Amino acid sequence: MQQPAIATFYDHIADIAKQEGCSVPEALREAGKLGVMALEVSCFNTAGQADKLAGELSEAGMGVTAMPSFFSFESDTDVESQAEKIFADAKTIGARKLLVIPGFIPEGADREACTRQIIDCTKRLGELADRAGFALTMEDFDNERSPISDSSGMLRFMDAVPGLTACFDTGNFYFAGEDALDAFERLRGCIGHVHLKDRSLTEDFGTEPRKTVDGSPMHPSPVGAGVIPMGELLEKFMDGGYNGPYTIEHYGAEPMLECLKRSVEWLRARLEEAGI
Structure with missing residues (x-):
């Protein structure tokens, strides 16, 4: 069986370039040597430089697994206007899947009414994306003002x-105080994309902690080295028939290159053990 694509984020490549004192093309080559075959490139990355990024990716032989795309449906219901630029940039870099971050609940707003508005706009976005040839996926976004911060929100x-699928981010359920294995069972039938993210309780790979909804600190971690049951989750993805890319994620990690190296090594070893 062919090994699925191993991917990471363009933002992580930029971090490697900054931390290691090299250029982005050099950082792309280093990631390629580790076994990274594709990237997630966000709408913030492409803003004003989609053509330049497309050239960098082409030169490095890197594909694009998805384009994280931020919308403001909580305050702006002009879906067509927001989608137009994102669709254009996605086509330029060769992204056929959009990871939709549809908006955030403003402080003091009616959460239910705002969520309904965001859902209605996302439905319209889905219609536009289908016509334009894009698939949509949505992750458990680790922000308490997000209407999709846990599996219940995602299922809604x-x-x-x-046509909307779930992007299962292994580390973000921890943020929401939800067990990732339980979340998998709830989302089992609609997973179409995967982010491999582990969480650490120590500062080995990141000094500034994020906070969970209950205020507990969490740090970046190489995949398989933290507190998330990554091995069990990976087995469930494979047993469930998931054969899409695995996008390694550890925002805030330092040194990013070493963290990525360890994550790729862990993932490739687990895939080889499974005969993939």
């Missing part, structure tokens, strides 16, 4: 938006 969107 999956039920309302035809």
Whole structure:
């Protein structure tokens, strides 16, 4: 069986370039040597430089697994206007899947009414994306103002938006105080994309902690070295028939290159053990 694509984020490549004192093309080559075959490139990365990024990716032989795309549906219901630029940049870099971050609940707003508005806009986005040839996926976003910060929120969107799949981020359920294995069972039938993210309780790979919803600190970690049951989750993905890319994620990690190296090594070893 062919090994699925191993990917990471363009932001991580930029961090490697900054931390290691090299250029982005050099950082791309280093990632390629480790076994990274593709990237997730966000709408913030492409803003004003989609053509330049497309050239960098082409020269490095890197594909694009998805384009994280931020919308402001909580305050702006002009879906067409917001989608137009993102669709254009996605086509330029060769992204056929959009990871939708649909908006955030403003402080003091009616959460239920705002969530309904965001869902309605996301449904319209889905119609536009289908016509334009894009698939949509949505992750458990680690922000308490997000309407999709846990599996219940995600399922509400999956039920309302035809064709929308779940991007299962292994580390973000920890942020919400939800067990990742339980979340997998709830989302089992609609997973279409995967982020491999571990969490650490120590500062080995990052000094500034994020906070969970209950205020507990969490740090970046190489995949397989933290507190998330990564091995069990990977087995569930494979047993469930998932054969898409695995995007390694550890925002805030330092040194990023070493963290990426260890993550790729862990993932490739687990895939080889499974005969993939």
